[in-house]
Amino acid sequence: MTHGDDKGLVLPPRIAKNKIAIIPILFEQSKAQVLEKVNEVAKTLDEYGVIVDDREEYKPGWKFAQYELEGIPLRIEIGPKDVEKGQVVIARRDTSKKEFVKFADLKKRIPELLDEMHNSMFNKAKADVDSKIIEVSNYEDFQKAIKDKKMPYCHHCGSEDCELAIKEETAATTRCIPLESEKVSSKDKCIKCGKPSKYKLYFARAY
Numbered sequence: 001m002t003h004g005d006d007k008g009l010v011l012p013p014r015i016a017k018n019k020i021a022i023i024p025i026l027f028e029q030s031k032a033q034v035l036e037k038v039n040e041v042a043k044t045l046d047e048y049g050v051i052v053d054d055r056e057e058y059k060p061g062w063k064f065a066q067y068e069l070e071g072i073p074l075r076i077e078i079g080p081k082d083v084e085k086g087q088v089v090i091a092r093r094d095t096s097k098k099e100f101v102k103f104a105d106l107k108k109r110i111p112e113l114l115d116e117m118h119n120s121m122f123n124k125a126k127a128d129v130d131s132k133i134i135e136v137s138n139y140e141d142f143q144k145a146i147k148d149k150k151m152p153y154c155h156h157c158g159s160e161d162c163e164l165a166i167k168e169e170t171a172a173t174t175r176c177i178p179l180e181s182e183k184v185s186s187k188d189k190c191i192k193c194g195k196p197s198k199y200k201l202y203f204a205r206a207y
Helices: 028-044 060-070 080-085 103-132 139-147 160-170
Strands: 020-024 074-078 087-092 098-102 133-135 151-156 172-176 199-205
Touching: 020 028, 020 060, 028 074, 028 080, 028 103, 060 074, 074 080, 074 103, 080 087, 087 103, 098 103, 103 133, 139 151, 139 160, 139 199, 151 172, 160 172
Parallel strands: 020 074, 133 151
Antiparallel strands: 074 087, 087 098, 151 199, 172 199
């Protein structure tokens, strides 16, 4: 959900079972030549769980939309002109950016593209999360942060009753305690009840 858009899923390359969908652009007079090259490319990139969609009852645009919906990281288009030029057209799911890559360069370029896509998606998601986190030290600021759709980071006593009280008043619930949590001193108090803090954690409201 973090990476999805109006077209559908956007799967991070490292978790996508099928990382590439190849769409042949078929015309009757060049069909055999194009399919031969498509199968050759698919074999070359077999380690990436390649899908070859050579169904003729669906137009290329329909197939593009299908694999965008499914979140396949890379789409490769091969038509008769591409065969003539010794290239493919590669489209990234996350940015829709297209580039031309020579057949001879595919083995080198594909892993580079997948890494670029992974890093770009990670950095974008991290920046989005970081922009929503706000450290608060009193309940008034906590309530404002929730109202502003932020994720307050604050001290909490660890009591289930206290957490339920916060939920009833703000609809916010605890999300996680950081693995590298900050040390808590005897001076630190719970954001809600004022009792000694057990740890600092993130709260957020589901929308």
